[in-house]
Amino acid sequence: MLTSVFNSLIFKFMPKSKKSSFKLDFKNSSALLVVLLIILSFFTGFLFFKVQSLQQGGGTAQGNPQQQAPAPELNLDKIPNVTKNDHIRGSLDADLLLVEYGDYECPFCKSFHPTMKQVLEEYGNKVAWVYRHFPLTDIHTKAQKSAEASECVAELGGNDAFWKFTDLMFERMPDVEISQLSTIAGEVGVNADSVKNCIDSNKYADKVSQQLKEGSAGGINGTPGTVIITKDDKRELIGGALPFDQVKLQLDNLLK
Numbered sequence: 306m307l308t309s310v311f312n313s314l315i316f317k318f319m320p321k322s323k324k325s326s327f328k329l330d331f332k333n334s335s336a337l338l339v340v341l342l343i344i345l346s347f348f349t350g351f352l353f354f355k356v357q358s359l360q361q362g363g364g365t366a367q368g369n370p371q372q373q374a375p376a377p378e379l380n381l382d383k384i385p386n387v388t389k390n391d392h393i394r395g396s397l398d399a400d401l402l403l404v405e406y407g408d409y410e411c412p413f414c415k416s417f418h419p420t421m422k423q424v425l426e427e428y429g430n431k432v433a434w435v436y437r438h439f440p441l442t443d444i445h446t447k448a449q450k451s452a453e454a455s456e457c458v459a460e461l462g463g464n465d466a467f468w469k470f471t472d473l474m475f476e477r478m479p480d481v482e483i484s485q486l487s488t489i490a491g492e493v494g495v496n497a498d499s500v501k502n503c504i505d506s507n508k509y510a511d512k513v514s515q516q517l518k519e520g521s522a523g524g525i526n527g528t529p530g531t532v533i534i535t536k537d538d539k540r541e542l543i544g545g546a547l548p549f550d551q552v553k554l555q556l557d558n559l560l561k
Contacts, residue, residue: 379524381540384532387435392459392467394425395433401533401559403543404435406520408528409452409474409481410445417529417546418475424552431560436471438516439528447483450504452513454486457503462495469493535559 387393387402405421407414421434438455440448451474459467470493474481481489486504491497503509520530524542531543533555541559543552 379542381523381532381542383519384523384525384534384540385519387433387534392436392464392471393433394435394468396430397433399431399433400536401428401432401556402435403432404437404532404534406437406439406516406525406528406530406532408439408441408445408448409455409471410448410478411441411528412479413527413546414529415475415478417531418472420547420549420552421531423549424556427549427553428556432556436468437520438513439520439525439530440513440517441528447479447481449510449513450483451478451481451486453507453509454490454500454504456509456512457500458490458493458495460503461499462490462493466490466493466495470495533559 384404387397387404389397391404403421403424405414405417424432425434438452440452442449455467455470455474458470462470470490473489473492477489487497487501490500523532525532527545529543529546533541533543539559541555543555
């Protein structure tokens with residue numbers, strides 16, 4: 306049986322002109338060893354060239370570098386300064402202002418939200434958290450209206466209501482539907498019907514779009530995009546939804 310198996314394997318790769326007269330008979334162990342070495346060499350060579358191809362970018366997982374869009378250039382000086390009209394947790398006089406450009410439907414923003422809360426608890430009045438809108442409407446169909454709803458809540462209930470609404474949104478997304486936004490507003494103490502009318506009127510659509518445009522001008526191209534602004538206007542970007550320990554390293558360095 307072993308003879309027939311190896312006959313089949315070698316027969317498969319043999320030129321047609323040789324196949325009619327080919328027959329292999331294992332009469333001793335040396336013949337078996339030779340055949341095994343041939344087969345092992347073939348598969349070893351195949352695996353070697355496959356690995357080389359993947360390392361050089363030939364695999365589909367890496368893709369073609371020429372097809373990847375270049376990252377936008379950071380220009381954080383174009384990020385507008387923080388004013389009393391922003392949504393702020395903390396004081397405008399804090400040593401560091403953390404300006405987050407976020408998207409209520411973004412899963413990374415959802416995971417980053419507790420990190421920002423931890424930052425406030427750890428650093429107290431040394432930091433302040435500012436929230437601005439950056440809805441990624443191409444992939445998040447509820448982001449724009451959710452942002453508008455938060456502005457309606459802020460108009461009717463003030464800064465505290467805005468942040469309560471924001472906390473609830475990140476707690477419950479992605480399960481929140483647009484039709485539920487006014488209900489959530491009611492949970493934070495704002496009249497739900499008034500919020501619904503405000504959302505339907507598109508009153509804050511331009512404000513949300515303007516913040517998106519300003520963030521893009523500064524080089525923000527994804528969420529969360531958080532810009533740290535010091536008292537002497539030095540600016541740094543927190544690179545995405547980093548864990549608290551990594552954010553702490555940046556903050557500590559700027560507070561020295």
